[in-house]
Amino acid sequence: MRYFIGNWKMFGVPKSISILNKINSYYSKDKNRNKYRVIMTPPYTLIESYSKYFKNKKISIGAQNCYQKEQFSSNTAAVSPYMLKSVGAKYTLVGHSDNRGEGDTDTMLKDKVRYALKNNLKVVFCIGENKTEKKNKKTLSVLKRQLTKVLEKKFNKNNLIVAYEPIWSIGTGKIPTTDELKKTTIHIKKVLKGIFKKNSPAVLYGGSVDGSNVEMFKEIKEIDGFLVGGASKTSKKFIDIIKNYYR
Numbered sequence: 356m357r358y359f360i361g362n363w364k365m366f367g368v369p370k371s372i373s374i375l376n377k378i379n380s381y382y383s384k385d386k387n388r389n390k391y392r393v394i395m396t397p398p399y400t401l402i403e404s405y406s407k408y409f410k411n412k413k414i415s416i417g418a419q420n421c422y423q424k425e426q427f428s429s430n431t432a433a434v435s436p437y438m439l440k441s442v443g444a445k446y447t448l449v450g451h452s453d454n455r456g457e458g459d460t461d462t463m464l465k466d467k468v469r470y471a472l473k474n475n476l477k478v479v480f481c482i483g484e485n486k487t488e489k490k491n492k493k494t495l496s497v498l499k500r501q502l503t504k505v506l507e508k509k510f511n512k513n514n515l516i517v518a519y520e521p522i523w524s525i526g527t528g529k530i531p532t533t534d535e536l537k538k539t540t541i542h543i544k545k546v547l548k549g550i551f552k553k554n555s556p557a558v559l560y561g562g563s564v565d566g567s568n569v570e571m572f573k574e575i576k577e578i579d580g581f582l583v584g585g586a587s588k589t590s591k592k593f594i595d596i597i598k599n600y601y602r
């Protein structure tokens with residue numbers, strides 16, 4: 356199974372549902388539709404209405420983050436996994452570099468993953484090295500640390516997806532070479548196998564993916580799909596990624 360996940364970040368109002376409607380129409384009719392899943396993560400404000408609208412349709416709706424408490428707490432503006440599940444979210448991202456940059460620690464991320472899984476949300480756990488770490492050839496050790504500090508064998512790996520998103524690639528148009536990405540993805544899968552002892556969860560790539568570069572990633576069979584930021588906000592751009600991947 357392949358995954359095409361869109362991360363809208365701080366984008367979207369109720370009428371932006373038309374973008375998702377177009378993507379859903381394509382997805383529903385695509386002859387390859389059984390080979391992949393499409394998940395979109397709009398901002399919190401749209402999760403309930405979009406989840407209701409797409410309830411019996413192909414696209415699944417997820418959140419971009421969740422708070423590290425299970426149900427309710429006194430933290431202003433926080434949204435828990437339980438609250439997300441109650442309005443129809445099926446997935447949540449955890450550990451996006453934007454949120455790590457704002458202070459998410461490994462301990463917080465572990466709680467987020469744990470409580471999200473406990474509330475039957477599927478978790479897309481994001482990892483990735485920054486520019487300096489890459490320059491200092493620390494990529495593999497950074498990724499290993501990010502995975503082993505947070506993920507535990509007892510977590511349900513069937514509800515877990517890992518998204519490798521090098522920070523230097525997000526929103527910059529820069530992407531790793533095929534060799535780099537293959538090596539990194541194999542490393543991630545090896546670390547995951549070490550944690551879960553059996554097959555690894557799916558591993559996606561994210562960072563400046565668009566319709567023109569997605570074909571390059573096709574060669575890397577270890578990549579199970581993509582987490583897409585910028586190109587998920589336009590139906591044509593997002594559909595082009597799927598189209599060109601299966602061309």
Ligand code: PEP
Nearest residue numbers: 525526561562563584585
């Ligand atoms: C992201 O923010 O998760 C992302 C991958 O962004 P972009 O596709 O715009 O690089």
